[in-house]
Amino acid sequence: MNIQDIKKVELHCHVDQLLNQHILTGLQPIEKYKKLITGLEQLCPIGSIQDWLENYGPYIDSIVSNNGEFLLKLLELYLVKSKQHNVIYSEIMLSGFTFQHEDIDRQIELYKEFRESADRIGGDGYRIEFLIAFGRTSNRREMELLLNRLLRVKEAGLICGVAVAGLEEENTVKPYTDIFSEFKKAGLGIEIHAGEWKGPQFIWEALEYGYADRIGHGLAAFEDPVLVKHIKENSIHLEFCPTSNLYLTKYKKIEDHPLKHALAEGISFSINTDDPGPLCCNINHEFELVQKTFKLTEKDFDTIRENSLRAAFKPTEEITFENRRRSP
Numbered sequence: 001m002n003i004q005d006i007k008k009v010e011l012h013c014h015v016d017q018l019l020n021q022h023i024l025t026g027l028q029p030i031e032k033y034k035k036l037i038t039g040l041e042q043l044c045p046i047g048s049i050q051d052w053l054e055n056y057g058p059y060i061d062s063i064v065s066n067n068g069e070f071l072l073k074l075l076e077l078y079l080v081k082s083k084q085h086n087v088i089y090s091e092i093m094l095s096g097f098t099f100q101h102e103d104i105d106r107q108i109e110l111y112k113e114f115r116e117s118a119d120r121i122g123g124d125g126y127r128i129e130f131l132i133a134f135g136r137t138s139n140r141r142e143m144e145l146l147l148n149r150l151l152r153v154k155e156a157g158l159i160c161g162v163a164v165a166g167l168e169e170e171n172t173v174k175p176y177t178d179i180f181s182e183f184k185k186a187g188l189g190i191e192i193h194a195g196e197w198k199g200p201q202f203i204w205e206a207l208e209y210g211y212a213d214r215i216g217h218g219l220a221a222f223e224d225p226v227l228v229k230h231i232k233e234n235s236i237h238l239e240f241c242p243t244s245n246l247y248l249t250k251y252k253k254i255e256d257h258p259l260k261h262a263l264a265e266g267i268s269f270s271i272n273t274d275d276p277g278p279l280c281c282n283i284n285h286e287f288e289l290v291q292k293t294f295k296l297t298e299k300d301f302d303t304i305r306e307n308s309l310r311a312a313f314k315p316t317e318e319i320t321f322e323n324r325r326r327s328p
């Protein structure tokens, strides 16, 4: 099996985690980015979550913070690469870093440029949609402001969902169940990162109080058989990110990744890059890694693709069956 020929769906990739020395070489004029490349060569790939927090995180903040235009350039390079890797559908998480304008109308204008780039690069065979990702917080005022802004972006037709990342235990979802309910009423899909660093109770919380349709990572689900049953019966989708999970979670050996349990249980899951910048990975690499480790067949990849498309936050009926198939 040639992994390049497998048609792929990616549901979990952060636009503010695309930057590394390799992607920068695609930006012109290259002289302008030489200094950045040298700085990044020392940081990527990151070695651990501590490394990310102490080194890559602050560095990336200083470069992309309030710099939506720069992130748009990186996104364009990433989408071109994804298309080459035979991706047929992507949902990309825009982040707080792209929220560079206080004035939401100006922000919407910027997001329209993201939309136009995605349409231009995607063309006929590759569809791209956007979510807005935000960090867990314990500040209600902040969440209320965010809700108003996100609803405006949704009304403008520029996002199909929201995603929530951050430390699970410190900032729980439960106090904001009313706000998640508003997201749902507005027709936004809800993704919550949970069970990445902490236990299954945070996945339960994301489902019960955050109305999550999809769980980012969800590794800890497999520590709780009742939760596994619940996820299966309610068609909750898990977004696995193999390299990210190896670098950033307690699963230090790919052989121990719960993907094999999910496959055996018939649970819907996708295979994603999460942070291709600091992890120096790409979607072909992720597919290859799981194929080699778990001996996935073409039929398994067909199932993964169909389940991923079913879990997409934007209806995907128009992606015809022929288009979904592997390349000849």
Ligand SMILES: [Zn+2]
Residues within 6 Å of the ligand: 012, 014, 165, 193, 216, 274
């Ligand atoms: Zn993530």
